Amino acid sequence: MVAVASERIRGLDSALSEIDARRDEIVAFARDLIRFPTVNPPGEAYRPCAEFFGERLRRRGFDVTYVRAEGAPGDNDKYPRINVVCRREGSRPGPCVHFNGHLDVVQTGAGWTVDPFEGLVRDGKLYGRGACDMKGGIAAAVVAVEALIDSGTDLPGALEISGTVDEESGGYGGVAYLAERGWFSKPRVDHVIIPEPLNVDRVCIGHRGVWWAEIETLGRIAHGSMPFLGDSAIRHMSAVLEKFEHALYPALAARRSDMPVVPDGARQSTMNVNSIHGGQAESFEGLPAPCVADSCRIVIDRRFLIEETLAEVQGEVKALLDGLSHDRPNFRYKMRELFHVEPVMADRNGPVASATAKAIREVLGRDAKIVCSPGTYDQKHVDRIGRLKDCIAYGPGVLDLAHQPDEWVGIQDMVDSAKVMALAAIDLLTRA
Numbered sequence: 259m260v261a262v263a264s265e266r267i268r269g270l271d272s273a274l275s276e277i278d279a280r281r282d283e284i285v286a287f288a289r290d291l292i293r294f295p296t297v298n299p300p301g302e303a304y305r306p307c308a309e310f311f312g313e314r315l316r317r318r319g320f321d322v323t324y325v326r327a328e329g330a331p332g333d334n335d336k337y338p339r340i341n342v343v344c345r346r347e348g349s350r351p352g353p354c355v356h357f358n359g360h361l362d363v364v365q366t367g368a369g370w371t372v373d374p375f376e377g378l379v380r381d382g383k384l385y386g387r388g389a390c391d392m393k394g395g396i397a398a399a400v401v402a403v404e405a406l407i408d409s410g411t412d413l414p415g416a417l418e419i420s421g422t423v424d425e426e427s428g429g430y431g432g433v434a435y436l437a438e439r440g441w442f443s444k445p446r447v448d449h450v451i452i453p454e455p456l457n458v459d460r461v462c463i464g465h466r467g468v469w470w471a472e473i474e475t476l477g478r479i480a481h482g483s484m485p486f487l488g489d490s491a492i493r494h495m496s497a498v499l500e501k502f503e504h505a506l507y508p509a510l511a512a513r514r515s516d517m518p519v520v521p522d523g524a525r526q527s528t529m530n531v532n533s534i535h536g537g538q539a540e541s542f543e544g545l546p547a548p549c550v551a552d553s554c555r556i557v558i559d560r561r562f563l564i565e566e567t568l569a570e571v572q573g574e575v576k577a578l579l580d581g582l583s584h585d586r587p588n589f590r591y592k593m594r595e596l597f598h599v600e601p602v603m604a605d606r607n608g609p610v611a612s613a614t615a616k617a618i619r620e621v622l623g624r625d626a627k628i629v630c631s632p633g634t635y636d637q638k639h640v641d642r643i644g645r646l647k648d649c650i651a652y653g654p655g656v657l658d659l660a661h662q663p664d665e666w667v668g669i670q671d672m673v674d675s676a677k678v679m680a681l682a683a684i685d686l687l688t689r690a
């Protein structure tokens with residue numbers, strides 16, 4: 259027993275020093291990934307990026323499968339939704355640890371001072387669109403796994419690494435598509451780590467739920483000089499917004515969650531009015547014609563807690579609108595759900611969360627923080643479709659930098675998180 263234990267520790271030490279020695283390799287691989295402009299939408303460069311990722315792991319002895327999400331939103335011959343899953347069997351049967359990263363990035367937007375697809379290195383940081391969210395995390399996971407294999411540590415079970423697409427647009431052509439086909443379920447997979455940028459010392463066990471809906475108020479068109487002959491949908495909408503201000507927002511703010519959501523402002527229910535449009539269209543150049551608006555629409559983005567149900571969230575808004583139908587003359591509305599995502603939260607004492615927290619303590623010498631994300635990510639599909647509960651997000655990258663101009667990831671954070679992922683993987687594989 260002692261001999262086995264000390265052999266294992268030697269293996270761990272050698273894996274960790276292998277990762278230190280591969281610092282430049284982590285940076286180079288992350289930079290190579292950044293150079294594929296995998297912007298979503300529309301889904302640029304998915305195929306070459308997935309193939310670059312898959313061929314690297316094929317050379318390292320992984321079985322590599324490319325899965326095109328045929329029929330998924332946005333999938334066509336010009337922009338195929340190409341996912342890649344790589345698997346390597348260990349020395350004997352055992353659990354499977356899976357690392358999943360999304361290859362897509364959001365548009366660059368304005369305000370960059372460096373080329374977003376060059377992968378510039380400066381002052382210990384790697385810059386580029388996706389450096390933080392989440393190509394830096396993918397590179398750290400891949401090099402962690404490679405170093406583990408090369409360290410000669412006896413590894414039972416299996417290691418999997420996937421590069422998936424469309425996370426930024428809901429994951430339906432990526433993790434959801436694969437989960438529906440059994441790629442994220444037992445007995446194939448037991449533990450999942452998603453190296454999203456949640457900060458190098460935090461274990462993210464889940465996220466709040468989402469409900470998006472469109473609300474339309476209805477009026478009657480008339481000449482703008484005689485508005486009393488019509489019925490303004492915009493004034494009806496202002497009554498809706500007034501209800502939100504005085505009844506809904508205070509109620510949401512009072513609802514604190516036991517979920518450890520960060521930042522602290524997101525540790526309650528929130529709602530954003532994503533857009534508002536009423537009356538005449540905005541996209542013309544001339545002068546407007548005087549009309550009373552017969553339609554006004556808003557889109558709401560309601561984020562809810564694990565303590566709330568979707569039916570309660572929907573019912574709360576509907577009750578306010580029905581109240582207006584009762585109290586306000588001629589108030590008519592339509593409400594249409596755009597989509598919803600249920601909240602998810604893994605067990606903070608479950609295998610993957612506890613192994614990762616322990617590894618953070620060993621590598622960084624401080625306690626891990628257990629957190630939940632304010633927004634959703636692909637864990638929802640692993641949990642809901644794959645029915646696999648032992649899933650977390652853990653990776654380098656500062657959460658607040660995601661989707662910003664001049665996005666970067668710290669090189670030391672990539673190295674440290676690679677060590678954490680390697681230690682967590684070996685712990686999970688050898689626990690049974």
Ligand SMILES: [Zn+2]
Nearest residue numbers: 360391392454
């Ligand atoms: Zn992401």
